[in-house]
Amino acid sequence: MAVGEYPFPSMHPVAGVKLTAVCAGIKRQNRRDVVLFELAEGSTVAGVFTKNAFCAAPVTLCKAHLAAAPIRYLVINSGNANACTGEQGLRDAKATCEAIAQQTGVKPEQVLPFSTGVIGEPLPVAKIIAAIPEALANATEQGWTDAGAGIMTTDTRPKGFSQQIEYQGKTITVNGIAKGAGMIKPNMATMLGYIATDAKIAQSLLQQLAREAADKSFNRITIDGDTSTNDSCILIATGQVDLPEVNKPEGELYEKLKDIIFAAYIHLAKSIVSDGEGATKFVTVAVNGGANRDECLDVAYAVAHSPLIKTALFASDPNWGRIVAAIGYAGVPDLDATKVRVHLNDVLIVENGGRATSYTEEQGQAVMKGEDIAIRIDLGRGNVAETVWTTDLSYEYVRINADYRS
Incomplete structure (x- = not known):
C-alpha cells in the first residue's frame, strides 16, 4: 500500500557510475537482492549513518573504509541486515569486500558493504560472494532501475530521482535511489540511500553537503519512530564532468549543486514516507x-x-x-x-x-x-x-x- 504519486523516473546515466542488481537467493529465489556500484577512479564519497548503538557490521566497516581509502565499489544486499551478528558479522562483511577486491584489483578498504533485512540472522555470505562475478560483468551506466528494485525489502515500489542542470555549457546529472518503508526514524539518513553526481566536489565539502542534506530530508521523516541498525546514506561525486572542482561552500556552481542535491534527498525522503508500511495518508x-x-x-x-x-x-x-x-x-x-x-x-x-x-x-x-x-x-x-x-x-x-x- 502506498500513497501519492512518486513514480520511478527515467534515470539519466551518471558518468563514472556503473551499477547492476543480480539474484543471489538470500531470502527468496529469483529476486534481485545484490546490488553493485562501480565508481570511476578519483570519485569522492561521503556518508552518514545510523546512531543506533547496535549498528550493523557493514555500518562499522563502511565508516572505517571511508576513512582509509578512496572508494571504488559499493555492494548492497537485501533480505539480511547482518546486524547483531557479532564478530562473525564483521568477518562476513569483510569477506564480501575481499571477494570484490580480489576480482577487481582494488584494496578491500576501497569497497563499502551495506545490508538490509532481518536483524540477528547470520549473513549468507557464500551466496553473496557467488553472485559477485555476475554483478561485476553486468554493471552498466543504465543499471539504476534494477538497482532501485534490488535494494527493496518491504517497500511496495522503488524510489528514484534523476535530474540534470546546465552550467557553462556542461550538463551535470544527479541521480538517487533509496529504500525504506518501516523501522523509519533515521536520526541520520534513511534506511539505505545512494545519491550520485558527475560533478567534481572536494571530499570535505561533499561530507558537509551529505550531513546538511540528510538533516533537512531523511532526518525529518518517521514512519514508526524506530531507528534502524543499518541506516546509511551515501553521496558520490565522480568528477567526470569537465568543470572545476567545487571545494568551498560559495559561488554559483556550488549553489546550483546544493539545490539539486537537496532536492534529491528531499524527494527520496518523501518517497519513503509515501510508501510507509500500511500507509493510507x-x-x-x-x-x-x-x-x-x-x-x-x-x-x-x-x-x-x-x-x-x-x-x-x-x-x-x-x-x-x-x-x-x-x-x-x-x-x-x-x-x-x-x-x-x-x-x-x-x-x-x-x-x-x-x-x-x-x-x-x-x-x-x-x-x-x-x-x-x-x-x-x-x-x-x-x-x-x-x-x-x-x-x-x-x-x-x-x-x-x-x-x-x-
Missing part, C-alpha cells in the same frame, strides 16, 4: 513560531509519533484533542497554550487555548478524508520553523510487521 507536520529548532522538532515528533494521532488519521477522525495533548507533552518549557494555533490544512481548529470558534466538525472531517494532510502548528513564541513528514498507522502496518519473518 501522507502527513506533513509543520511547526512554526518556535523559539529554537529543538522545540519545534520536539513538538513535530510528538505529534508524528503519537499512536493515538496516527490511528485517528487512519480512521479519518478529526480528533483534534489528541493533537493538542501531544503538543502539550512535547516538553516545550513554559509553553503558553493560549498562544498556540493549530490548523488542519487551511482549517483553523485551535486558538486561545481551545477549539476555534469558527471550527466545525464537518470542516475537520473533510480534511481528514483526504490522502495528503498538513497539521500546521504555530507555537507563538519565536520565528523558528521545522517540518516533519509521517504517515498514519493502519491495520496493514501491524500485519506486515507481524508477518515480517515468515
Whole structure:
C-alpha cells in the first residue's frame, strides 16, 4: 500500500557510475537482492549513518573504509541486515569486500558493504560472494532501475530521482535511489540511500553537503519512530564532468549543486514516507513560531509519533484533542497554550487555548478524508520553523510487521 504519486523516473546515466542488481537467493529465489556500484577512479564519497548503538557490521566497516581509502565499489544486499551478528558479522562483511577486491584489483578498504533485512540472522555470505562475478560483468551506466528494485525489502515500489542542470555549457546529472518503508526514524539518513553526481566536489565539502542534506530530508521523516541498525546514506561525486572542482561552500556552481542535491534527498525522503508500511495518508507536520529548532522538532515528533494521532488519521477522525495533548507533552518549557494555533490544512481548529470558534466538525472531517494532510502548528513564541513528514498507522502496518519473518 502506498500513497501519492512518486513514480520511478527515467534515470539519466551518471558518468563514472556503473551499477547492476543480480539474484543471489538470500531470502527468496529469483529476486534481485545484490546490488553493485562501480565508481570511476578519483570519485569522492561521503556518508552518514545510523546512531543506533547496535549498528550493523557493514555500518562499522563502511565508516572505517571511508576513512582509509578512496572508494571504488559499493555492494548492497537485501533480505539480511547482518546486524547483531557479532564478530562473525564483521568477518562476513569483510569477506564480501575481499571477494570484490580480489576480482577487481582494488584494496578491500576501497569497497563499502551495506545490508538490509532481518536483524540477528547470520549473513549468507557464500551466496553473496557467488553472485559477485555476475554483478561485476553486468554493471552498466543504465543499471539504476534494477538497482532501485534490488535494494527493496518491504517497500511496495522503488524510489528514484534523476535530474540534470546546465552550467557553462556542461550538463551535470544527479541521480538517487533509496529504500525504506518501516523501522523509519533515521536520526541520520534513511534506511539505505545512494545519491550520485558527475560533478567534481572536494571530499570535505561533499561530507558537509551529505550531513546538511540528510538533516533537512531523511532526518525529518518517521514512519514508526524506530531507528534502524543499518541506516546509511551515501553521496558520490565522480568528477567526470569537465568543470572545476567545487571545494568551498560559495559561488554559483556550488549553489546550483546544493539545490539539486537537496532536492534529491528531499524527494527520496518523501518517497519513503509515501510508501510507509500500511500507509493510507501522507502527513506533513509543520511547526512554526518556535523559539529554537529543538522545540519545534520536539513538538513535530510528538505529534508524528503519537499512536493515538496516527490511528485517528487512519480512521479519518478529526480528533483534534489528541493533537493538542501531544503538543502539550512535547516538553516545550513554559509553553503558553493560549498562544498556540493549530490548523488542519487551511482549517483553523485551535486558538486561545481551545477549539476555534469558527471550527466545525464537518470542516475537520473533510480534511481528514483526504490522502495528503498538513497539521500546521504555530507555537507563538519565536520565528523558528521545522517540518516533519509521517504517515498514519493502519491495520496493514501491524500485519506486515507481524508477518515480517515468515
